[in-house]
Amino acid sequence: MNGSRLLLSLLKDYDIEHIFGLPGESSISLYDQLKEGEIRHIVTRDERNAVYMADAYAKLTYKPGVVEGPSVGSVYMLPGVAEAYKSSTPLIVITTDTPLYGEKENYLTALDQTSLFRPITKETITIYNIQELPHAIRRAFRLSTSGKPGPVHLRIPLDILEGELEGNVELKAQKEFSKYPAQRPLADKEMIKKAVNLILRSEIPVIICGQGALYSMAWDEVIELAELLGIPVGTTITGKGCIPETHTLSIGVVGGRGGTSFSNSIVDKSDLIILVGSNTDSANTYNWTIPSRGKTIIHIDISEAEVGNNYDSINLIGDAKATLREIINEIKSNEKINKKNIVLDGNVFEQRLSEEKREVVNPLRFIKELWNLSPEDAVLIADPGVGAIYTAAFYKAKRAGRYFVFNYGVGGLGYSIPASVGANFARPNSLIFSLSGDGSFGFSAGELETIRRVNANVVIILFNNGSYGWIRAEMRARGKDIVGTDFSSPDYVKIAEGYGLSAYKITNDEEISDTLKRAIKNTPSLVEVIVEPEDKFVPPVMPWSKRFL
Numbered sequence: 001m002n003g004s005r006l007l008l009s010l011l012k013d014y015d016i017e018h019i020f021g022l023p024g025e026s027s028i029s030l031y032d033q034l035k036e037g038e039i040r041h042i043v044t045r046d047e048r049n050a051v052y053m054a055d056a057y058a059k060l061t062y063k064p065g066v067v068e069g070p071s072v073g074s075v076y077m078l079p080g081v082a083e084a085y086k087s088s089t090p091l092i093v094i095t096t097d098t099p100l101y102g103e104k105e106n107y108l109t110a111l112d113q114t115s116l117f118r119p120i121t122k123e124t125i126t127i128y129n130i131q132e133l134p135h136a137i138r139r140a141f142r143l144s145t146s147g148k149p150g151p152v153h154l155r156i157p158l159d160i161l162e163g164e165l166e167g168n169v170e171l172k173a174q175k176e177f178s179k180y181p182a183q184r185p186l187a188d189k190e191m192i193k194k195a196v197n198l199i200l201r202s203e204i205p206v207i208i209c210g211q212g213a214l215y216s217m218a219w220d221e222v223i224e225l226a227e228l229l230g231i232p233v234g235t236t237i238t239g240k241g242c243i244p245e246t247h248t249l250s251i252g253v254v255g256g257r258g259g260t261s262f263s264n265s266i267v268d269k270s271d272l273i274i275l276v277g278s279n280t281d282s283a284n285t286y287n288w289t290i291p292s293r294g295k296t297i298i299h300i301d302i303s304e305a306e307v308g309n310n311y312d313s314i315n316l317i318g319d320a321k322a323t324l325r326e327i328i329n330e331i332k333s334n335e336k337i338n339k340k341n342i343v344l345d346g347n348v349f350e351q352r353l354s355e356e357k358r359e360v361v362n363p364l365r366f367i368k369e370l371w372n373l374s375p376e377d378a379v380l381i382a383d384p385g386v387g388a389i390y391t392a393a394f395y396k397a398k399r400a401g402r403y404f405v406f407n408y409g410v411g412g413l414g415y416s417i418p419a420s421v422g423a424n425f426a427r428p429n430s431l432i433f434s435l436s437g438d439g440s441f442g443f444s445a446g447e448l449e450t451i452r453r454v455n456a457n458v459v460i461i462l463f464n465n466g467s468y469g470w471i472r473a474e475m476r477a478r479g480k481d482i483v484g485t486d487f488s489s490p491d492y493v494k495i496a497e498g499y500g501l502s503a504y505k506i507t508n509d510e511e512i513s514d515t516l517k518r519a520i521k522n523t524p525s526l527v528e529v530i531v532e533p534e535d536k537f538v539p540p541v542m543p544w545s546k547r548f549l
Contacts, residue, residue, distance in 0.1 A: 013173035024070020045446035049418035051080025057422035087409030187318030202272035209242035212277020221324035245396035256286030258392025387435025414443025469533035
């Protein structure tokens with residue numbers, strides 16, 4: 001077999017079913033083998049968007065997402081790989097290349113891919129001969145799915161793909177690394193006992209789950225621990241789904257992105273914070289004030305780089321699910337288990353939801369209607385801006401698990417539309433909502449063709465405020481003039497229809513319900529929603545507004 005055939009055979013050994021990407025001159029040999037169809041290849045319209053598809057696919061399947069791109073497109077993949085690296089998404093990023101022996105001879109499309117990918121991957125591996133492929137694939141999957149997960153880059157020159165393998169492949173696939181978490185290391189038992197003593201002595205503890213709790217699939221343990229002692233549970237925006245937000249102990253999203261005054265006040269009143277799988281970044285903690293650095297904190301995380309990084313805490317380095325299970329067992333072995341007397345007035349949250357009438361659509365009203373019409377297993381993918389913030393704060397998770405995807409590792413625009421394609425293949429029986437904005441749409445409009453071609457069960461919600469609204473609000477918050485944020489609005493309905501999607505437009509609150517029902521029935525579809533920029537109808541983002549919950 002040649003190198004391309006060997007590569008696909010090795011990927012199949014790791015149970016890979018889908019690859020996202022698009023062809024180039026350096027990858028023609030690979031595409032010659034992809035025609036066999038043993039692994040489904042999803043052709044995309046942009047290399048960055050291919051990475052976003054693989055990113056969402058990995059988040060929703062608990063398998064590494066595989067993306068490939070030609071040498072000329074390798075630079076376009078970088079924004080997607082950077083997002084995956086910062087958000088710890090396990091990816092196998094394959095770039096084909098010109099022959100390395102011509103690297104200094106000005107081969108067209110040749111460039112130093114290794115230097116490009118090194119800062120934003122767990123490792124970058126260059127293949128110098130075909131016999132190295134099995135070892136490289138084994139290493140890539142092992143690194144991607146173990147410890148703190150993340151992307152691994154494979155650089156494969158075209159002469160390797162076209163070369164013939166001599167002899168047999170001796171290295172077999174390490175099947176345990178075909179999914180994540182591949183291993184579940186347990187935190188030190190003495191540190192666990194120390195943490196348990198703190199939990200039992202505390203009067204007002206709060207659990208805050210980050211995205212790492214979702215990667216670890218730790219939601220059963222989170223709920224069990226919360227119910228065992230009566231502990232309220234909040235999440236970061238990327239950890240949303242670690243507990244059903246209809247649960248009596250859920251306080252919703254906390255922090256500076258999607259947190260409300262209700263949820264943040266619970267954190268502020270607490271005497272112990274149990275952080276689970278959180279990298280404690282500036283946005284999720286509102287610059288390390290929610291929780292404040294004066295709090296007593298237990299921090300559980302698999303990454304030694306993140307545990308105790310921003311807080312003076314009791315550090316439990318290990319898999320979240322395994323470590324929480326040990327904490328629960330330790331608590332249950334205790335002679336006295338006293339539930340905390342913490343009363344949460346869940347009605348306060350509902351009573352104070354704004355029903356303020358606007359000249360255009362009220363995003364809070366829209367999210368409530370979307371919640372009413374969405375199936376329990378619907379997947380919501382939101383770009384930064386109106387879609388992400390209102391969803392985080394006001395769309396209550398109906399069940400525990402990964403049903404929300406936010407790209408707040410880096411937070412670039414244009415994620416949700418391509419990511420919805422990856423979600424469609426990850427959850428083929430679920431309805432996928434892409435909550436995008438007119439700013440994001442300009443980055444990813446070409447993937448409407450992909451959505452139509454694969455007949456994805458996707459509803460794109462396009463919030464149109466004629467601007468980069470988030471930046472307008474930030475300029476206003478800083479007392480600056482609003483400059484360089486506004487742009488014209490094309491006919492988004494006609495654009496979507498031109499790509500073959502069903503398309504609708506909502507201009508006021510009365511149109512929301514009926515229009516959403518039609519869009520859900522006639523997927524793939526796009527719904528344009530006319531809203532105000534964030535500086536005119538301020539979302540729950542600290543410190544922009546004090547009038548939210």
